[in-house]
Amino acid sequence: MPKPTKGPRLGGGPAHERLLLANLAAALFTHRSIKTTETKAKRLRPLAERLITFAKRGDLHARRRVLSVIGDREVVHVLFTEIAPLVADREGGYTRITKVGNRKGDNAPMAVIELVLEPVTPKVKSSKKSAVAAPAAEPVADEPAEAPAEGETAADQAAAEEAAVASEQADEVVAEENAEK
Known part of the structure; x- marks a missing residue:
């Protein structure tokens, strides 16, 4: 007390x-x-x-x-x-x-x-090791991997893929919240 x-x-x-x-x-x-x-x-x-x-x-x-x-x-x-x-x-x-x-x-x-009744969203831990390891751990899609564009490194491409995955997860969270309403 x-x-x-x-x-x-x-x-x-x-x-x-x-x-x-x-x-x-x-x-x-x-x-x-x-x-x-x-x-x-x-x-x-x-x-x-x-x-x-x-x-x-x-x-x-x-x-x-x-x-x-x-x-x-x-x-x-x-x-x-x-x-x-x-x-x-x-x-x-x-x-x-x-x-x-x-x-x-x-x-x-x-x-x-x-x-505060909103659901808690766990924080995404972003570090250089997890950013590089995350795309490698994902299952390989049917489409062949694209070669990096001129001046673009593999790390840049991995960061772009991670951003795409994060935006998809955010869209799913928004869709779930709208479904609950």
Whole structure:
């Protein structure tokens, strides 16, 4: 559990802050995105991420610990059945805070805190050894290999082939995302 902050609490005493953050977390899990002050969003982030980590575990003890914080069974059910499977591959960073300017009435800095539910794409490791070895490991197509053009080396051709493969993979990812929608 994170260390409690020293100094003034959000809206009053520590009990009121705990309830306020629990209500903000419940609203975040229900609506997937909420608009609040920057300070509240920054204080909400560690709590929400910890609750999502419990939801990813998915066992009874984790459910009861989340229920002790939030208190609303419907919100806990949504967290465990809908949100946790969407972030199962993500190792952290389940929330995103975006500053949106100041509130009209009291000029308080506002922010939108939202859940990051996009699927995680693994980073492609690019090094000179893997770039040269990748085309050699691929199965040979029916077409004969083209000879390098004048002034073009085998390394240049391998890099061009790797770029073509990467663009095909990116097109497949976009097609999958569009199919999911």
